[in-house]
Amino acid sequence: xxxxxxxxxxxxxxxxxxxxxxxxxxxxxxxxxxxxxxxxxxxxxxxxxxxxxxxxxxxxxxxxxxxxxxxxxxxxxxxxxxxxxxxxxxxxxxxxxxxxxxxxxxxxxxxxxxxxxxxxxxxxxxxxxxxxxxxxxxxxxxxxxxxxxxxxxxxxxxxxxxxxxxxxxxxxxxxxxxxxxxx
Amino acid sequence: xxxxxxxxxxxxxxxxxxxxxxxxxxxxxxxxxxxxxxxxxxxxxxxxxxxxxxxxxxxxxxxxxxxxxxxxxxxxxxxxxxxxxxxxxxxxxxxxxxxxxxxxxxxxxxxxxxxxxxxxxxxxxxxxxxxxxxxxxxxxxxxxxx
Numbered sequence: 001x002x003x004x005x006x007x008x009x010x011x012x013x014x015x016x017x018x019x020x021x022x023x024x025x026x027x028x029x030x031x032x033x034x035x036x037x038x039x040x041x042x043x044x045x046x047x048x049x050x051x052x053x054x055x056x057x058x059x060x061x062x063x064x065x066x067x068x069x070x071x072x073x074x075x076x077x078x079x080x081x082x083x084x085x086x087x088x089x090x091x092x093x094x095x096x097x098x099x100x101x102x103x104x105x106x107x108x109x110x111x112x113x114x115x116x117x118x119x120x121x122x123x124x125x126x127x128x129x130x131x132x133x134x135x136x137x138x139x140x141x142x143x144x145x146x147x148x149x150x151x152x153x154x155x156x157x158x159x160x161x162x163x164x165x166x167x168x169x170x171x172x173x174x175x176x177x178x179x180x181x182x183x
Numbered sequence: 184x185x186x187x188x189x190x191x192x193x194x195x196x197x198x199x200x201x202x203x204x205x206x207x208x209x210x211x212x213x214x215x216x217x218x219x220x221x222x223x224x225x226x227x228x229x230x231x232x233x234x235x236x237x238x239x240x241x242x243x244x245x246x247x248x249x250x251x252x253x254x255x256x257x258x259x260x261x262x263x264x265x266x267x268x269x270x271x272x273x274x275x276x277x278x279x280x281x282x283x284x285x286x287x288x289x290x291x292x293x294x295x296x297x298x299x300x301x302x303x304x305x306x307x308x309x310x311x312x313x314x315x316x317x318x319x320x321x322x323x324x325x326x327x328x329x
Contacts, residue, residue, distance in 0.1 A: 025288035
């Protein structure tokens, strides 16, 4: 058994799906698996125009990874809060957040399954509550909500992959093979 | 649901109908992303060919190095002025104008990972494009929060 087998099974069970660019002409050069929670956010959690617009902007933000575009990556916790992909504290836990900075700002927590394969698990409001997102805002990185978000991400990973550890690396290109903007 | 992604995303555009706000927002974010990717590619090229550094770029456009690092972190806060400043600083260039229809483009080839066996993915609607009535609430948080 491998992490690939597990990924295939979770997709067959409907617990993960692959993010596909909305435009059929866009290339797929990296892979992002999304949880049912992220899928729900992208589908639009309510009928308001603001919610649906944010969902589509998030789609566009996440597609950048899938298309193989340049992405800002920071391996050092606390050092680059605005890098799109940041490895969180403690680094050995290999919990990452994707900073979707368009307003209202969101954070997507997840882990790499292998190089160029990210598993996006949970979505949190960055700094202010969002009516359609049933999670508290993270506020600063020392907040309880931030610690909860990291714990929750690890718990969801375990629920999906049991004993399979997340991908580990030392350098940015251990996680993303090319088009990295190291921050 | 069998509605194709192309039909869902581009239907109003192809029909000349009013384009919903969320789809306009998608293309706005997409443009922002493409500009970022282009400018980062130019920086990468010039850095490799001529040894341009972020510090030198900062000096050329009168910004602090940490501002360049922040701008390079993500396209989220970019404005048109940002693109202009960076391109001038990186290579003394400006954007060439052009546009292309989003309709009638070719389809990408196989998009699945080499290990994927799940054919049902091909029939999935695109995220963000399902009818509002199909949207599901978030799952329970599993007791993480007190």
